[in-house]
Every structure is written in C-alpha cells, then in structure tokens.
Amino acid sequence: MDQTSGRSTGPPARASNNVRPRVVIVGGGFAGVATAKRLRRANVDVVLIDKRNHQIFQPLLYQVATAVLAPSDIAAPLRQLTEVQPNLTVQMAEVIGIDVESRTIRAQLSDAAAFDVPFDFLVLAPGATPTYFGHDGFAENAPGLKTLSDAEVIRSKILKAYELAEVAPDSADRRRLTTFVIVGGGPTGVELAATIAQLARVTLRRDFRRIDPGQTQIVLLEGGKRILPSFDEDLASAARRQLNRLGVMVRTGAVAEAIDDRGVIVAGQLLPTATVIWAAGVAASRLSAQVGAQTDRAGRALVGLNLETSPGSGVFVIGDAASVLENGKAVPGVAQGALQQGDYVGKVIAARVAEGSEPAPFHYRDKGSMAVVGKDFALLEAPGVRMRGRLAWLVWAFIHIGFLPQLQNRLRVGVQWLWSYYTGQRGSRLITEGPSNLRRPDRLAEGPAPGSTTVGPGTRVELAAQPVERAP
Numbered sequence: 001m002d003q004t005s006g007r008s009t010g011p012p013a014r015a016s017n018n019v020r021p022r023v024v025i026v027g028g029g030f031a032g033v034a035t036a037k038r039l040r041r042a043n044v045d046v047v048l049i050d051k052r053n054h055q056i057f058q059p060l061l062y063q064v065a066t067a068v069l070a071p072s073d074i075a076a077p078l079r080q081l082t083e084v085q086p087n088l089t090v091q092m093a094e095v096i097g098i099d100v101e102s103r104t105i106r107a108q109l110s111d112a113a114a115f116d117v118p119f120d121f122l123v124l125a126p127g128a129t130p131t132y133f134g135h136d137g138f139a140e141n142a143p144g145l146k147t148l149s150d151a152e153v154i155r156s157k158i159l160k161a162y163e164l165a166e167v168a169p170d171s172a173d174r175r176r177l178t179t180f181v182i183v184g185g186g187p188t189g190v191e192l193a194a195t196i197a198q199l200a201r202v203t204l205r206r207d208f209r210r211i212d213p214g215q216t217q218i219v220l221l222e223g224g225k226r227i228l229p230s231f232d233e234d235l236a237s238a239a240r241r242q243l244n245r246l247g248v249m250v251r252t253g254a255v256a257e258a259i260d261d262r263g264v265i266v267a268g269q270l271l272p273t274a275t276v277i278w279a280a281g282v283a284a285s286r287l288s289a290q291v292g293a294q295t296d297r298a299g300r301a302l303v304g305l306n307l308e309t310s311p312g313s314g315v316f317v318i319g320d321a322a323s324v325l326e327n328g329k330a331v332p333g334v335a336q337g338a339l340q341q342g343d344y345v346g347k348v349i350a351a352r353v354a355e356g357s358e359p360a361p362f363h364y365r366d367k368g369s370m371a372v373v374g375k376d377f378a379l380l381e382a383p384g385v386r387m388r389g390r391l392a393w394l395v396w397a398f399i400h401i402g403f404l405p406q407l408q409n410r411l412r413v414g415v416q417w418l419w420s421y422y423t424g425q426r427g428s429r430l431i432t433e434g435p436s437n438l439r440r441p442d443r444l445a446e447g448p449a450p451g452s453t454t455v456g457p458g459t460r461v462e463l464a465a466q467p468v469e470r471a472p
C-alpha cells in the first residue's frame, strides 16, 4: 500500500523502499526513451511505462502498411533497454490517470487491477493519435496510421481489396475495389499514395488473372491549397509532379465530407472506394490535459522552454503531447523534436537531482525534413539545403536506416530494401485477418461450386485463368 495516497500500489514496487528520487516516464516513444537513456548515469530510479511492449519507428510505418516491411523490422522491445541500464524498470501498462497533487499516476494492464505509481519527477510523453476533427464515425471505414496494428489493418485492407476485385463480377465493383483514397496530403499521405502506386504497378503487376492492378486508381485528397504545406512550395510542386508520374491523382481543396462503406463524398459527389486511409491529422493524448497545464486546440499541453508545466513542478510534458514555442515559432511534432526534448528533460532532472546548475532553456536544432515519393525520389529541406530526386532519396534511406532502434532492425531493413529495389517485390504481402473476415456475408450467401465462386445473387465467376488486357 502506498502510504501517501492510501491506494494500492502495484508494480513496479522496486523503488518503494528506495531513497533515490523516482522518475516516472509515461510513453516509450522517441521522447520517453531519449529521457530514459539520458538518465542512465543519474542518481535516480527510472520507471518507463508504456501500454505497448515495444518502441515503433513511426517514420517507416507506411512501409509496413504497404507490405514493404514486416512489423518487427521497425520495432524493438522496450524491455531490452533494462539490459544496459541498471537504474531503469520497464512496465507495460496503460496510464489511465494522473494525480499531480498526490504525485501518483494510475495504470492498468488489460483486465488486471489498476495500480498506482508514485513519482518525484513525471515525464509525460504519450505522443498523439489520429484525429478525425469531430467526425469520429469516419474511423470505422478510414483507419489512421499510428501503431503496428493500424499498419497491419491497412495492409490487409489493401491486399484484400485486390483479392475481392479478382472475384468481383461487374466492372463497377472491380473499379471500386481497386480505387484507394488517402485523406491528407502531408508527408504520410504522400508516402502512402506513392508506395501504393508502386505496389499496384510494379509488385502486383502480373499476379492476377482477371484484373489488371496496373489500372488501380489512387486518389490523394488534401483540404488545403497544396500538398506538403510544411515544405517549400517548389519542393511540394515537384512532389506533386512525381505523384502524377506514378499515376496518383492529387486533389487539393478537396475535403472528405462523409466516409462510409460505399466510399468518400467529396464536393457532394461519391467517390466509390472500399479503401480509405486517414492521414489528415493528429491530436495529443488526453493525458496532456491532466497535468494542470493549459492545452491548445490539438490537446497538447502548453509548456515553456524548460518543458515543465510550471517552474520547479517536476512535471514535464514532451514530444507530440506538448506545444512548445521558441521565439514565437512552434517546435514541430516530429521525431527530432521529440528526441531533443527527451534528452533535454533528462539533463534537467539529472542536474536538479545532483543540485547542479540546470541547462539553458530548450533550443530546437532543426535538422531538416524529408519525404519520400516512391522509388528514387525524395525531398530534403534543411537550413541552407533544398534537394529533390535520387540523391535526396539516398540520403533519406541512409538516415532512416541509421535511426532505426537496433542493429538487427537496420540489417533487416537494409536487406529488404535492396531486395525490393532490384526485384520490385515486397517481403510482407500478408493478409492477417482470418478467412471469415475475408467473406462478405451479404454477397456470399451461396456456397461456391468447384472451380468457381458465387459473388452476387446468381452470379458465377470462373476462376480459371483469363488473360486481362494490360496497359502497355
């Protein structure tokens, strides 16, 4: 029992009779792990709590969603961090409440009893989740991309759409099933659209008998005036041209007004599709509102340049969960921002515990932004540098391999990329949903006859090879 709160205190119990200050880090993403690592030699006990047992390299999630990479290629178990850091305990649990007054967080793992963890310092780094801007009903038909399971759902949806198209009896249905709509023209939307185009036109080109994946329609919807608004206009225009070359239709000023299982309504018109992917925006974790700081429109806690909710509170918010202004400019919600903030907070806590002088206020070092638009083409924008094309793509590839969490991730991704580059094949073309989810009960009322399957009432589709007319 925790004497201060009177509530039961579950794992991790190791620090309860320990006199060292306890630092609780919520979230084992870029920001949280950077804080934990920076505290490696500090005289503190560090408890890192995450609802998942692994860290994800989110910049490559779209490659899992499009079957280039397998989930394990871009993830690393958080518990492995404890092997090299004796003052670190990792706990898998979802943090469900924060009580700043009693300095405890409440966490729970599945159906097990909730438990409290007292803290001396709290580092809140739970990141963000996709937001549907008040249209939460869209989520059912338009999954967002944030976790490995999201990526697997999207991958299954894309590959399943081709399987269903192969047995669809009428051309309108085939067209709908081989139309993919991505909502949001930021880097994730652009990367997804380009990679789906390559999947369709290169990888799957000769894999079907009744449909031609080369005829796939890919539509990228962006509500604003242009795609990639965070990039220089010339670079964004070059990306748009490259998308057009890949056969992606880019529609700007186009807002998804409604999304259901028939497709997307844009400008009052139905765009028929079975696959919509949401890449339009993120909102901070709801935990950001529980630490006594004001929040912005995206739910991020407003913190000053020491990243603390108030000076000396010992409660820090970092990464995508925080809104930080430096000279009136927002620190961007990107991996570099999260890494640098995590490292900075680690230094502040270490200095405070050692009663040394604290570091100067946080300063974001902009190392640039990148977006990849298919094979051999990327954009790179950094202070004093603007690049596009193959060289930028090579820089992108080396940087991303270098930042993957473990050596084995780097080796696996390197090999997989080389294989895909030269063969056009993808290593992870798996539909992981069970066969019952593949069936559409409304359409498969009758059992299939040998050699054929019944797709609509009374409609029979021969599964024997039928050459399709392919685009040259």
Ligand SMILES: Cc1cc2nc3c(=O)[nH]c(=O)nc-3n(C[C@H](O)[C@H](O)[C@H](O)COP(=O)(O)OP(=O)(O)OC[C@H]3O[C@@H](n4cnc5c(N)ncnc54)[C@H](O)[C@@H]3O)c2cc1C
Residues within 6 Å of the ligand: 026, 027, 028, 029, 030, 031, 032, 049, 050, 051, 052, 054, 055, 056, 058, 059, 060, 061, 062, 093, 094, 095, 096, 125, 126, 127, 128, 145, 146, 187, 188, 285, 287, 318, 319, 320, 321, 333, 334, 335, 336, 338, 370
């Ligand atoms: C698809 C995608 C592509 C991206 N591409 C790029 C890119 O190319 N370049 C770039 O710089 N940035 C990119 N980003 C942004 C970048 O990934 C984020 O800015 C960065 O991950 C933020 O780090 P973080 O530590 O704040 O949050 P995250 O990395 O999201 O980590 C948050 C952690 O908190 C955990 N968590 C959340 N809630 C709880 C809870 N209640 N209890 C316990 N644990 C919890 C989560 O499981 C997660 O592990 C991309 C993001 C996405 C989603």
